Amino acid sequence: MLAEDLHRMAAHERAQQLQYDHHIIVCSGTACRSANSEAVRQALEQQVQERSQIGVCTVTNGGCRGLCAAGPMVSVEPAGLLYQGVTPADAGAIVDSLGSAPVPHILCDTSAAFFSKQRALVLEFAGNLDPDRIESYLANGGYDTLLKAVTEMTPTQIRDEIVRSGLRGRGGAGYSTGLKWNTVAKAQSAEKYVICNGDEGDPGAFMNRSEMEDYPFRILEGMTIAAYAVGAQQGYIYVRAEYPLAVSRLKGAIRQSEKLGLLGNGIFGTSFNFNVDIRLGAGAFVCGEETALIASVEGKRGNPRPRPPYPAEHGLWGHPTLINNVETFANIVPIIRNGSEWFAGIGTAKSKGTKVFALSGRIQNTGLVEIPMGMTLREIIYDIGGGIPGGRHFKAVQTGGPSGGCITAQHLDLPMDYEALMQVGTFMGSGGMIVMDDSSCMVDVARYFMEFCMTESCGKCIPCRVGTAQMFDLLDKITRGEATLDDLALLEELADMVRNTSLCGLGQGAPNPVRSTLRYFRDEYLSHIVDKVCPAGVCKMQHREEVLP
Amino acid sequence: MTNRVLTLQINGQEVSGREDETILEVAREHDIHIPTLCQLEGLSSIGACRLCLVEVANVPKLLTACITPIQEGMEVHTESERLNHYRRLVIEMLFSEGNHICSVCVSNGHCELQNMAQLLGVDHVHLPYRNPQRRVDASHDRFIFDPNRCILCTRCVRVCDEVEGAHTWDLKARGIQSQVMTDLNQPWGDSTSCTSCGKCVHLCPTGALFEKGKSVAEMSKRREFLPYLTIMRGKHR
Amino acid sequence: MQKLLVPAPSDDKRWRMVTATMRRHGYRRDALIEALHSAQEAFGYLDSQSLQYVARSLNLPLSQVYGVATFYSFFTLKPPGEHTCVICLGTACYIKGAGEIIASIQDHFDLKPGQTTPDDRASLLTARCLGTCGLAPSGVFDGEVVGNLTPENVAERLEEWLDHAG
Ligand SMILES: Cc1cc2nc3c(=O)[nH]c(=O)nc-3n(C[C@H](O)[C@H](O)[C@H](O)COP(=O)(O)O)c2cc1C
Ligand code: SF4
Ligand code: FES
Ligand code: FES
Numbered sequence: 032m033l034a035e036d037l038h039r040m041a042a043h044e045r046a047q048q049l050q051y052d053h054h055i056i057v058c059s060g061t062a063c064r065s066a067n068s069e070a071v072r073q074a075l076e077q078q079v080q081e082r083s084q085i086g087v088c089t090v091t092n093g094g095c096r097g098l099c100a101a102g103p104m105v106s107v108e109p110a111g112l113l114y115q116g117v118t119p120a121d122a123g124a125i126v127d128s129l130g131s132a133p134v135p136h137i138l139c140d141t142s143a144a145f146f147s148k149q150r151a152l153v154l155e156f157a158g159n160l161d162p163d164r165i166e167s168y169l170a171n172g173g174y175d176t177l178l179k180a181v182t183e184m185t186p187t188q189i190r191d192e193i194v195r196s197g198l199r200g201r202g203g204a205g206y207s208t209g210l211k212w213n214t215v216a217k218a219q220s221a222e223k224y225v226i227c228n229g230d231e232g233d234p235g236a237f238m239n240r241s242e243m244e245d246y247p248f249r250i251l252e253g254m255t256i257a258a259y260a261v262g263a264q265q266g267y268i269y270v271r272a273e274y275p276l277a278v279s280r281l282k283g284a285i286r287q288s289e290k291l292g293l294l295g296n297g298i299f300g301t302s303f304n305f306n307v308d309i310r311l312g313a314g315a316f317v318c319g320e321e322t323a324l325i326a327s328v329e330g331k332r333g334n335p336r337p338r339p340p341y342p343a344e345h346g347l348w349g350h351p352t353l354i355n356n357v358e359t360f361a362n363i364v365p366i367i368r369n370g371s372e373w374f375a376g377i378g379t380a381k382s383k384g385t386k387v388f389a390l391s392g393r394i395q396n397t398g399l400v401e402i403p404m405g406m407t408l409r410e411i412i413y414d415i416g417g418g419i420p421g422g423r424h425f426k427a428v429q430t431g432g433p434s435g436g437c438i439t440a441q442h443l444d445l446p447m448d449y450e451a452l453m454q455v456g457t458f459m460g461s462g463g464m465i466v467m468d469d470s471s472c473m474v475d476v477a478r479y480f481m482e483f484c485m486t487e488s489c490g491k492c493i494p495c496r497v498g499t500a501q502m503f504d505l506l507d508k509i510t511r512g513e514a515t516l517d518d519l520a521l522l523e524e525l526a527d528m529v530r531n532t533s534l535c536g537l538g539q540g541a542p543n544p545v546r547s548t549l550r551y552f553r554d555e556y557l558s559h560i561v562d563k564v565c566p567a568g569v570c571k572m573q574h575r576e577e578v579l580p
Numbered sequence: 581m582t583n584r585v586l587t588l589q590i591n592g593q594e595v596s597g598r599e600d601e602t603i604l605e606v607a608r609e610h611d612i613h614i615p616t617l618c619q620l621e622g623l624s625s626i627g628a629c630r631l632c633l634v635e636v637a638n639v640p641k642l643l644t645a646c647i648t649p650i651q652e653g654m655e656v657h658t659e660s661e662r663l664n665h666y667r668r669l670v671i672e673m674l675f676s677e678g679n680h681i682c683s684v685c686v687s688n689g690h691c692e693l694q695n696m697a698q699l700l701g702v703d704h705v706h707l708p709y710r711n712p713q714r715r716v717d718a719s720h721d722r723f724i725f726d727p728n729r730c731i732l733c734t735r736c737v738r739v740c741d742e743v744e745g746a747h748t749w750d751l752k753a754r755g756i757q758s759q760v761m762t763d764l765n766q767p768w769g770d771s772t773s774c775t776s777c778g779k780c781v782h783l784c785p786t787g788a789l790f791e792k793g794k795s796v797a798e799m800s801k802r803r804e805f806l807p808y809l810t811i812m813r814g815k816h817r
Numbered sequence: 818m819q820k821l822l823v824p825a826p827s828d829d830k831r832w833r834m835v836t837a838t839m840r841r842h843g844y845r846r847d848a849l850i851e852a853l854h855s856a857q858e859a860f861g862y863l864d865s866q867s868l869q870y871v872a873r874s875l876n877l878p879l880s881q882v883y884g885v886a887t888f889y890s891f892f893t894l895k896p897p898g899e900h901t902c903v904i905c906l907g908t909a910c911y912i913k914g915a916g917e918i919i920a921s922i923q924d925h926f927d928l929k930p931g932q933t934t935p936d937d938r939a940s941l942l943t944a945r946c947l948g949t950c951g952l953a954p955s956g957v958f959d960g961e962v963v964g965n966l967t968p969e970n971v972a973e974r975l976e977e978w979l980d981h982a983g
Binding site: 061062064065066099100231232233234235236237240241272273274310311312313314315316327328329330331332333389391392393397398399429432433463465467471476479480483487489 | 846847848849850851853854881884885888889890891892906907908909910911912913944945946947948949950951952953955961962963964
Binding site: 741746748752753 | 865868878880881882884888
């Protein structure tokens with residue numbers, strides 16, 4: 032495919048779309064699907080037919096709108112209407128209302144803070160693209176950026192743009208993406224690889240799932256630009272097997288891109304070649320860690336290895352390998368298209384751009400939100416998230432998953448950026464935010480995370496393998512009301528040791544939830560240990576009767 | 581490839597080594613002792629036991645001496661109160677994980693775990709014992725595997741794969757459930773790939789792998805084949 | 818070098834899927850996990866025949882194949898029941914009461930995670946986040962993702978499968 036073909040296809044698709052007066056777009060993400068959006072789409076198609084609106088109105092699949100708990104979501108363009116909780120029975124009314132007043136009882140208020148405070152960059156087009164059809168992507172400027180990159184820019188220029196943009200990895204650690212690309216580019220080797228990390232193992236995080244489901248082409252385009260910028264010929268997308276829809280979307284996207292020559296040999300008539308394959312995870316959290324991920328792509332047990340050497344120099348089959356998170360790759364197209372200055376204008380001094388968060392737990396609006404870096408937690412939870420349901424009180428929010436920590440009410444005005452989160456003892460992680468109210472027991476939460484780390488530990492290094500099991504036993508003992516203050520001291524001793532001596536980030540991060548809850552909720556631990564009482568009433572204390580007066 | 585010679589400091593002493601050498605290799609060449617358990621010359625290093633962790637100036641994290649290559653001007657410290665504390669905890673963790681009853685063990689007196697505990701001054705284990713129930717495998721004609729004494733150093737797995745080329749041993753499951761096993765988790769005696777070479781038995785640091793019918797006195801392990809292989813491999817490189 | 822292909826263990830048509838996956842990857846060793854996925858998809862679990870076939874075809878040691886198959890929790894070496902119920906125990910689901918659902922299944926049906934009912938009708942499994950945290954607590958019933966679970970609606974579905982009156 033050459034530039035002319037790309038533009039011709041895009042123009043053709045746009046012309047096709049213009050033939051219709053109305054577009055009904057039904058969310059086909061995992062959450063809406065499980066709320067029966069397939070049946071809604073079929074009902075809408077049938078109604079369009081019955082009301083002889085064919086040729087006037089189209090019904091297509093779209094992506095996630097963020098409000099996952101309110102699905103199935105249906106939007107109507109160009110009227111800009113959004114409906115929530117749609118059932119097949121509503122289909123007739125929706126089709127009848129086209130061009131006139133909307134259907135009131137399912138109408139979603141898009142001027143609400145949930146929508147107005149967000150800034151869509153990664154989640155651009157707010158789900159209006161059909162993730163199954165490359166034409167839909169092309170009509171909206173898809174692959175224009177790759178064309179610009181490979182025909183007008185040198186690899187060095189692209190890397191400079193990424194460095195200047197200030198983009199930092201969205202997979203957790205927040206390492207400068209530009210610097211990582213430079214390291215891979217400078218490494219001497221005839222073979223290089225690009226890997227997209229779609230393992231998303233943090234329970235409570237589902238940003239990457241949505242990004243892969245809704246923007247498979249955008250991720251491929253970002254990876255292809257990265258490959259051109261670092262000199263790689265082969266790419267892999269590592270997706271966890273729990274995401275079957277993401278896998279099939281990505282497979283479809285690869286097939287369609289290959290067919291048009293947007294992947295393969297001689298992309299846009301240049302000498303640049305790039306192919307992408309999918310590798311399935313198989314239920315191992317540790318495989319999100321980059322060296323374990325490489326072992327898994329090689330078909331082995333997902334055991335991490337010590338770094339240095341880093342994958343950028345010594346990665347897949349020993350060759351220089353660029354590993355970035357799904358969302359990092361999703362940011363590449365907007366940066367190259369709009370320029371690094373534009374991107375660097377969003378966010379805070381050291382954290383640029385936006386971040387997609389997955390809000391869940393005890394919060395009104397569970398779902399996906401994208402905000403500019405630096406927004407306060409209060410705005411996210413109360414304005415966008417709609418606050419805590421059931422008249423309960425906010426207690427804490429867990430970020431960074433099982434290696435992260437909690438942020439409490441005293442830090443509600445904290446701006447969300449990499450450094451600020453680090454300062455209060457947690458970290459950005461991939462963007463999961465689990466809100467807890469006063470019905471959650473923090474010791475129970477710490478115990479939960481430790482059990483997670485214990486069962487997900489690969490078992491290679493001693494501190495993580497034995498340490499997480501020992502710490503889990505101690506936490507379990509505390510939640511049973513059988514622990515002593517000596518046990519607490521031992522727990523703290525082990526937390527320090529496991530953090531400092533474990534081989535990889537899983538073990539190094541495993542003590543974090545304990546350290547963080549001890550920092551902010553030590554009194555809850557003491558109630559369990561000294562008074563044998565669980566203040567939130569979650570833990571079943573074995574010894575309660577004996578101690579109560 | 582040319583190998584530059586780099587200079588660095590270990591415990592304040594000026595030392596030098598080739599740029600492809602690890603901190604551990606350079607330390608050993610200069611008779612500086614760093615405790616190790618999973619590492620063994622002649623096998624690949626995996627950095628699993630964490631005993632060899634050292635402090636390096638201006639690096640916030642502890643580094644694995646057996647794997648980390650040296651760098652010009654590096655300032656390495658191999659001993660500190662903190663490192664010793666962590667190393668003792670590692671040993672305690674190993675004792676707490678399995679069932680190590682030295683008095684009834686064939687390796688009593690020449691067990692590397694026992695020696696390391698003495699060296700590091702571990703006189704008692706203050707972690708709760710986990711008391712796993714693991715079945716002893718005595719199905720092999722000549723050898724016995726007692727998983728209760730296994731510390732998962734994976735020396736057996738590596739020597740069987742890297743030196744003997746049989747790859748009879750590997751790990752099953754993960755985390756605290758991991759264990760070494762043969763073939764499809766079959767009794768060792770039924771293994772179709774085992775050559776009965778005994779290399780695993782000789783490299784096992786504890787009494788987890790031992791020869792049938794040998795008394796404590798006879799149980800010293802022979803490792804002559806390893807340095808020889810290291811030399812041969814070096815020549816091939 | 819022409820590699821001798823290993824014949825499938827039987828003429829069961831399902832082996833073709835496994836063979837096709839390995840062929841597509843050129844019988845390279847790194848196809849191991851992909852091959853195990855295919856075998857589990859074809860047969861529902863991985864028995865020693867599958868493991869041996871994959872090991873021989875990819876020229877891998879048996880112990881390595883067994884090690885990989887048991888490292889990843891997605892793979893199971895036991896045949897599952899006729900129906901499978903997966904309850905998510907990810908954080909969002911846990912905070913919203915997934916633990917109570919597991920406990921109530923245990924109480925009502927005497928079924929623990931990882932177990933199958935004695936009549937082989939249903940298996941209970943757990944997952945670590947299905948990515949539908951917005952619908953927490955969520956689960957998967959025979960491949961279909963279901964959100965907003967409660968002990969009651971889970972019991973209802975299980976009873977339907979088990980045909981027993983609670
Ligand atoms: C235990 C563990 C789990 C991880 N899981 C993920 C993951 O699911 N997705 C991800 O992108 N990065 C994950 N990471 C971080 C990766 O190792 C790596 O830093 C990241 O993929 C780099 O991409 P980025 O620079 O774009 O953030 C994990 C790290 C650890 C230690
Ligand atoms: S820290 Fe845990 S997961 Fe990482 S290598 Fe050690 S045992 Fe494996
Ligand atoms: S000797 Fe280095 S980690 Fe074991
Ligand atoms: S935590 Fe259950 S779906 Fe994410």
